[in-house]
Amino acid sequence: MRHWLIKSEPDVFGIDHLAKVKQEPWSGVRNYQARNYMRDEMKPGDLALFYHSNATPPGSVGVAKVVGAPYPDPTQFDPESEYYDPKSTKENPRWILVDFEFVAKFPTEVPLQQMKDDAALEGMMVLQKGTRLSITPVEAKHFKRVCKLGGWKA
DNA sequence: GCCAACGTTGGC
DNA sequence: GCCAACGTTGGC
Numbered sequence: 001m002r003h004w005l006i007k008s009e010p011d012v013f014g015i016d017h018l019a020k021v022k023q024e025p026w027s028g029v030r031n032y033q034a035r036n037y038m039r040d041e042m043k044p045g046d047l048a049l050f051y052h053s054n055a056t057p058p059g060s061v062g063v064a065k066v067v068g069a070p071y072p073d074p075t076q077f078d079p080e081s082e083y084y085d086p087k088s089t090k091e092n093p094r095w096i097l098v099d100f101e102f103v104a105k106f107p108t109e110v111p112l113q114q115m116k117d118d119a120a121l122e123g124m125m126v127l128q129k130g131t132r133l134s135i136t137p138v139e140a141k142h143f144k145r146v147c148k149l150g151g152w153k154a
Numbered sequence: 155g156c157c158a159a160c161g162t163t164g165g166c
Numbered sequence: 167g168c169c170a171a172c173g174t175t176g177g178c
Contacts, residue, residue, distance in 0.1 A: 007176090009176090053175080053177085058177070132160065132174080132175045134175085
């Protein structure tokens with residue numbers, strides 16, 4: 001099993017939203033590298049840290065699980081959607097997503113600053129300067145460490 | 155609101 | 167294929 005980190009803005013879709021709806025298509029990703037992770041590398045059962053960006057403070061707030069197989073992001077075909085992509089066709093869809101299922105909300109949030117200050121998390125991709133990727137792979141040891149800091153045990 | 159970092163676009 | 171211009175991300 002692999003581990004990931006997925007960013008979302010809590011004003012748009014936060015961990016509480018996921019807890020409420022239980023499952024959500026991860027739509028709106030318009031970055032090829034992030035798409036490739038979902039399309040080619042994520043497997044059902046993979047766990048992801050749920051990270052709040054553009055938040056006060058930003059940080060890891062819970063865990064979500066990949067469910068099902070990848071499929072085309074429906075918002076790319078919807079002219080009314082802000083994620084509409086006129087260059088994408090149903091025959092050859094450009095944007096592929098997976099669904100995430102709610103697993104847990106951390107009893108304690110793990111702010112970005114705490115993650116940066118934690119020696120055990122050194123080298124984590126999301127902590128590298130200039131990393132804007134909304135989906136990044138996470139090493140198992142880093143995943144476990146963040147969960148521990150969040151006061152959550154699988 | 156600022157701005158560094160970085161991805162994308164489009165002219166050539 | 168190069169690269170300047172532009173747009174977006176996201177922390178602060």
